[in-house]
Amino acid sequence: MTPRQTRNRDRADRGIPEATVARLPVYLRALHSLQDRGVATVSSEELAAAAGVNSAKLRKDLSHLGSYGTRGVGYEVEYLVYQISRELGLTQDWVVAIIGVGNLGRALAGYGGFASRGFRVAGLLDADADIVGEEISGLTVEHIDRLEDIIGERGVSIAVIATPAGAAQKVCDRVVAAGVTSVLNFAPVVLSVPDGVDVRKVDLSIELQILAFHEQRKAGGPDDLDALEGAAGKAAAPRGATPTQYVEAVEA
Numbered sequence: 110m111t112p113r114q115t116r117n118r119d120r121a122d123r124g125i126p127e128a129t130v131a132r133l134p135v136y137l138r139a140l141h142s143l144q145d146r147g148v149a150t151v152s153s154e155e156l157a158a159a160a161g162v163n164s165a166k167l168r169k170d171l172s173h174l175g176s177y178g179t180r181g182v183g184y185e186v187e188y189l190v191y192q193i194s195r196e197l198g199l200t201q202d203w204v205v206a207i208i209g210v211g212n213l214g215r216a217l218a219g220y221g222g223f224a225s226r227g228f229r230v231a232g233l234l235d236a237d238a239d240i241v242g243e244e245i246s247g248l249t250v251e252h253i254d255r256l257e258d259i260i261g262e263r264g265v266s267i268a269v270i271a272t273p274a275g276a277a278q279k280v281c282d283r284v285v286a287a288g289v290t291s292v293l294n295f296a297p298v299v300l301s302v303p304d305g306v307d308v309r310k311v312d313l314s315i316e317l318q319i320l321a322f323h324e325q326r327k328a329g330g331p332d333d334l335d336a337l338e339g340a341a342g343k344a345a346a347p348r349g350a351t352p353t354q355y356v357e358a359v360e361a
């Protein structure tokens with residue numbers, strides 16, 4: 110069993126809800142910014158406000174990690190960063206391959222923030238012979254024909270798909286067949302994957318549409334999110350929800 114599978118099983122055994130897992134990166138980001146400001150301890154109210162959730166939910170989430178804070182003092186920032194990082198599997202390095210090295214793939218390849226968070230880009234792959242061989246951020250773009258070898262040789266565990274929509278499912282099938290069980294999909298298509306494979310989809314146009322909705326509301330449009338949620342027949346997003354929280358609520 111891989112370390113990731115072991116951790117998932119442990120998490121399932123301890124019954125950490127998926128919704129809690131989805132909020133842990135948000136807490137971590139807030140904690141990192143507290144660390145940057147030299148803050149050593151934080152109350153649940155402060156951390157909850159920084160993360161945009163209510164403090165009761167935050168305390169419940171953190172209790173799943175066995176972290177209860179100290180009455181009157183709060184949580185020790187450094188230790189909480191460690192606990193959440195450990196839970197999310199960020200205390201080890203993850204090897205990432207980016208497939209599709211066009212506008213988006215290049216931007217992702219050049220982003221320095223992955224490495225500092227434990228994600229090492231070890232492969233850039235493309236189908237276009239004109240792009241293959243190009244050097245981007247210290248890596249040479251390789252041909253998609255080498256996908257399976259690269260995944261195996263370099264221990265790739267996360268595939269980032271930045272191909273056009275029409276190519277994404279086939280690429281996904283190949284990475285999954287090669288043993289990758291985590292896919293970050295930027296292509297505007299819903300990928301089908303077997304059980305045991307996690308796909309996260311990033312869609313900036315959805316985020317923009319939600320911001321447009323909030324803009325309209327600020328300008329005196331529909332009063333709140335209920336109309337949109339009602340139309341979609343979905344559960345209510347928290348009032349003042351960030352776009353990401355809104356999407357999570359709508360997708361729940």
Ligand SMILES: NC(=O)c1ccc[n+]([C@@H]2O[C@H](COP(=O)([O-])OP(=O)(O)OC[C@H]3O[C@@H](n4cnc5c(N)ncnc54)[C@H](O)[C@@H]3O)[C@@H](O)[C@H]2O)c1
Binds near residue numbers: 210235237274294
């Ligand atoms: N999720 C978002 O918010 C967001 C934002 C922008 C673009 N996108 C999507 O991301 C994808 C990439 O956008 P882009 O602007 O970089 O496009 P692009 O055309 O610049 O790049 C796509 C790259 O994929 C390569 N490619 C095509 N088929 C392939 C295959 N079978 N295997 C490997 N590589 C292949 C192409 O050669 C090209 O280099 C598109 O699907 C686009 O719709 C998503």
